[in-house]
Amino acid sequence: MPINQYILFVRNDDGYAVLYIIFISFLIISALFVFLGMIFFYNAQSLKFLNKEKLNWACYSSAQIAESYPEYSQKNNFTLNYDSVNVNVASKMIGLFRIVTASAKKNNDSSLYECYFAGNISLPFNNALTVTHPNTSMTIAGETNITGNISAASNKVTKGNIFGIRNSNGNYLNGRLIVDPGLSTRIFNDSLVQNIFNNELFNNTGNPVELKSTVVNNNFINNNPPNQNYHIIGNLVFRDSSFSSDYRFYYFNVSGKVEFKSDAYLNANIIIHSDSSVTIYPHCHIQNIVLISGSKVSVFASTFKNVQIIAKDSIVLSNSYFSYPSLIVSYSSTADNVNLNKYIGLTGTKLNGSVLLLSSVIGVPGNKSLVSIDSKSEVQGLIYSENNTDISGKIIGSVYTYNVWYYKDPSEYINWLVDANINRTNLDKHFLIPLGFKGSYDCGMLRDKWIY
Amino acid sequence: MIAECLEINGFIDEEGFSIIEALVSIVIIGITSIIIISFLIMFLRGTKFLNRMDALLMVQNEIQSTLVYKTFNDTSYANLKGNLILYKKVNNLNNYYQFDFSVKDKKNILLIDIPVAVIKNESN
Numbered sequence: 001m002p003i004n005q006y007i008l009f010v011r012n013d014d015g016y017a018v019l020y021i022i023f024i025s026f027l028i029i030s031a032l033f034v035f036l037g038m039i040f041f042y043n044a045q046s047l048k049f050l051n052k053e054k055l056n057w058a059c060y061s062s063a064q065i066a067e068s069y070p071e072y073s074q075k076n077n078f079t080l081n082y083d084s085v086n087v088n089v090a091s092k093m094i095g096l097f098r099i100v101t102a103s104a105k106k107n108n109d110s111s112l113y114e115c116y117f118a119g120n121i122s123l124p125f126n127n128a129l130t131v132t133h134p135n136t137s138m139t140i141a142g143e144t145n146i147t148g149n150i151s152a153a154s155n156k157v158t159k160g161n162i163f164g165i166r167n168s169n170g171n172y173l174n175g176r177l178i179v180d181p182g183l184s185t186r187i188f189n190d191s192l193v194q195n196i197f198n199n200e201l202f203n204n205t206g207n208p209v210e211l212k213s214t215v216v217n218n219n220f221i222n223n224n225p226p227n228q229n230y231h232i233i234g235n236l237v238f239r240d241s242s243f244s245s246d247y248r249f250y251y252f253n254v255s256g257k258v259e260f261k262s263d264a265y266l267n268a269n270i271i272i273h274s275d276s277s278v279t280i281y282p283h284c285h286i287q288n289i290v291l292i293s294g295s296k297v298s299v300f301a302s303t304f305k306n307v308q309i310i311a312k313d314s315i316v317l318s319n320s321y322f323s324y325p326s327l328i329v330s331y332s333s334t335a336d337n338v339n340l341n342k343y344i345g346l347t348g349t350k351l352n353g354s355v356l357l358l359s360s361v362i363g364v365p366g367n368k369s370l371v372s373i374d375s376k377s378e379v380q381g382l383i384y385s386e387n388n389t390d391i392s393g394k395i396i397g398s399v400y401t402y403n404v405w406y407y408k409d410p411s412e413y414i415n416w417l418v419d420a421n422i423n424r425t426n427l428d429k430h431f432l433i434p435l436g437f438k439g440s441y442d443c444g445m446l447r448d449k450w451i452y
Numbered sequence: 453m454i455a456e457c458l459e460i461n462g463f464i465d466e467e468g469f470s471i472i473e474a475l476v477s478i479v480i481i482g483i484t485s486i487i488i489i490s491f492l493i494m495f496l497r498g499t500k501f502l503n504r505m506d507a508l509l510m511v512q513n514e515i516q517s518t519l520v521y522k523t524f525n526d527t528s529y530a531n532l533k534g535n536l537i538l539y540k541k542v543n544n545l546n547n548y549y550q551f552d553f554s555v556k557d558k559k560n561i562l563l564i565d566i567p568v569a570v571i572k573n574e575s576n
Contacts, residue, residue, distance in 0.1 A: 025481040032488040039495045039502075046504040053508060054566055057515070061569035068547035068571045083567050117571075445571065 052109050054083060056450060059102035059113040062087035066100055067117050067443060094201065094271070095290045095308035096192060096327060096434035097446060114247060115448035118325065118432035122442060124187070125382060125398040125433065127151045128175060128424035132183045133363075133403050133415065140168040141418045148398075148424025149175040153183055162408055165418060172417075175424075184438075185362045185402055186386060192436040193331045193358055196292055196310055201271050202229050202251055213256065215239050226250050226269075236272070238264045245269060247451050258293070260284045260302075278311075306447070314343040317351070324381075325446055326353035327434055332369055333360040341368040346377040346393065354433050357385040362402060370405060375419065382433050391420040397427040500563055503536060507555035507563040510538045514553055515568060524549055524570075536563070548572050 062080040066072040066089045080087050087104040098117045104110065124130050128148025131138065136152045139160035150157075155177055159168050202208075206229060213234030214220070224230070226248035235256040245268035252258075254274040260266075260281060267287040272278075275294045280286065282301035289307050291297065296313040305323040309315055311330050322328075328351070332342040344357055357371045369387040373379055377393035388405035399422055406413040432444050495501050510531055517523065518540065528539045536555055543550040549572055554565040 022477050022481070025485075029481065029484050029488065032485070032492065036488060036491055036495075039492075043495075043501045043504070046501075046508065050504065050508055050564060053512065057566055057568045061567065064548055064569045064571040068569075082569070443571070 048109070051107065052111070055085060055104050055106055055109050055111040056113065058082045058085035058087055059104050059111045059450075060115075060448075062089050062104075063100040063102040063113060063115050063448075064445075066091060066102075067098070093192070093195075093435070095196065095292075095310060096329065096436055097308070097325075098435055098443075110452065112451040113448065114451060116446040117435070117443045118446045119435050119437055120442045120444050121382065121398070121427070121431050121433050123439070124151060124183075125400060126424070127178065127398060127400075128395075128422045129404075129417075129420075130183065130398070130400045131404055131415065132185045132401070134181070134183075134185075136415055138404065139413070139416045140172050141165055141416060142168065142420075144168055144172040144417045144420045145174075146172060146417075146420065146422050147174045147426075148422065149178050151178040151180055151183065153179070153181050155179045160416060162413070162416075162418065165408070187400070187438050188356065188358060188384065188386075189436045189438060190331065190358050190360065193310065193329060194333075197294070197312065197331070199253070199273060201290070201292075202253060202273065208253065213237075216243065216252075218243055221245055221250075221268075224250075229253060232256070235259065236274070237261060238266060240264065243268055247449065258291070260286065277313075278309075312342075314345070316343070316345045317347070317349045319348040320350075322349070322351040322353055324352035325432065326351055327356070328353070329356040329358065329434075330369075331358040331360075340364065340366060340387075341370075343370050343372065345370075345372045345374075346379065347374045348376040350378045350380075352380045354382040354384070355379060356434065357387060357389075359386040362386050371401070380427065381431060388414075391417070391422065393421070395420075395422040397422075397431070398424055500557070500561060503557055504563055506531065506533075507536055507538075510536060510555055511553045511564055511566055514538055514540060515551075515566070518551065518568075519570065544572075 062082050065080060072078065076092060077090050080089055085104050085106055087102050090101045092099060099114060100117060101114045103112045128146050128150060130151040134153050136154050137156040138152060139158050141160045141162050142165045150173060157177060159170065161167060208229040208231035210231045210233060214232050215237045217240035221243065226245060229251040232252055232254040236252055236254045236258045239261045242265045247269065249269040249271055252270065252272045254272060257276045258272055258274045258278040262281045262283050264284045266289060270289040272289065273292040277295040278291055278293045278297045280299045280302050284302040286302065286307055287305045291307065291309045293311040297309050297311045297315045299317045299320050301319040303321045304326055306325055308327040315328055315330050328344055330342045330344050332340050340359060342357065344355055355371055357369055359367060359369055367387050370390060371383055371385045372390040373393035375392045379393065380396040382397055383389060383395065383399045385401040388403045389399060389401035390405045390407065391399060404415050404417055406416040406418040432446050435443065524542055526541050528537060530537045535558055539554045541552045549570045551568045551570065553568065555563045557563060
């Protein structure tokens with residue numbers, strides 16, 4: 001037998017056998033390589049996801065730690081090391097809420113996280129109604145219904161009659177009357193609001209860019225970068241139907257009027273400080289803005305979410321809807337005005353948030369400042385008034401006021417509760433109030449967002 | 453068919469291959485196969501590589517659940533396959549809660565460990 005036949009596997013006259021083996025082996029090895037590569041790729045991806053996740057939670061945790069310590073919250077910028085990641089934390093007040101931004105970078109990954117903090121609702125806002133006037137003598141009339149406790153300086157509560165209004169049936173209170181002669185008439189640190197009017201929000205925004213009367217629309221956004229202070233010498237008008245921006249802020253310091261024309265749709269981080277009045281015309285939708293006015297603010301039939309309206313004069317809200325967390329603040333100072341007759345009026349308006357009427361002096365007889373919730377309005381949250389409050393609408397939450405006030409032509413009734421409807425128990429336990437109330441340092445997260 | 457194709461393109465010698473050529477080819481193929489197969493065995497045996505994604509998903513879900521439902525207590529549970537166990541430990545520090553989310557496999561090998569701090573407040 002020729003030797004060739006014994007080594008047929010190796011040498012074949014046709015030269016085929018080994019070639020087939022090598023070719024098939026090559027295919028098998030290639031398949032194995034592909035499989036190995038897929039596993040390597042899968043592993044690399046999962047490691048990348050894991051690192052990104054750790055980076056995200058390091059940023060989140062740093063922001064939480066920063067806000068949980070008062071000493072950190074006083075600082076504007078600092079670095080925290082968390083889970084072996086160096087996180088840069090920046091903190092500042094935006095209106096009466098605090099924004100904390102945390103950013104970190106590791107290898108090729110980076111993370112930017114921002115969250116808003118506000119105060120937890122606690123004592124004395126656990127009561128449905130707190131009247132701080134030192135010599136309170138309350139009178140109940142109409143269909144008043146209070147679910148929760150009433151805290152007042154005295155236990156003098158009587159039933160009264162007003163012509164044309166039903167008498168109270170006596171079961172107006174589903175709770176206790178707590179007598180506390182030491183009730184504080186002011187529990188809010190008004191220096192925070194003073195800082196806002198002193199343009200504190202505009203610090204560190206660089207040199208202002210001066211513009212004449214301006215119409216803001218998407219064209220403006222495309223041509224003007226954020227994180228810039230725009231000083232408008234004249235009026236500022238938001239006219240276009242749609243206007244949105246990324247997480248960065250636009251700062252407008254306006255010497256004239258500010259107007260939001262009908263059908264304006266804004267979902268942008270904007271801070272506006274106007275020395276004059278602000279008017280929001282019907283059918284606007286406005287989100288994420290801070291409106292500061294040195295004069296009065298008028299709002300007509302519009303919807304809002306996460307807005308802060310802070311004014312030195314009256315704020316009139318008509319037929320509008322404010323989603324949580326919205327904040328309405330009027331601050332009157334004897335340094336600015338001789339007449340203390342500021343007014344926050346809600347007519348046919350639903351508000352989920354807080355209403356604050358602040359005054360540099362409390363208990364002055366000439367102070368006519370008033371928070372008025374009409375019978376068609378509803379507030380879910382907190383009403384804090386350092387003067388009079390007219391509660392004709394429905395309140396789900398807490399009212400803390402110097403006086404309760406009612407008006408029926410031609411008389412005004414001080415510390416009369418007429419047709420008041422306050423329910424403290426139905427308020428969400430996670431409801432958060434603005435920062436600045438004196439007492440324990442306790443805050444919670446209002447909202448948060450991972451930018452990237 | 454393949455052989456014809458290779459022949460046309462001049463890849464095969466009509467004389468066939470020498471024994472040395474064949475042996476070298478077989479040795480190279482063998483060594484390469486052994487290396488690749490040993491790598492594959494290593495990866496397939498080590499659950500760390502294949503289960504890390506599942507572990508990450510478990511941790512993500514538990515963190516979200518903790519933050520949304522405010523479940524601030526220690527817990528541990530296995531996934532549906534039963535091959536991974538998630539541990540959540542809560543440390544009550546002065547001003548915040550320190551959570552430690554970790555996932556281990558059946559052999560008690562740590563796959564993921566993510567610490568998360570959460571501000572302490574009354575509503576929690």
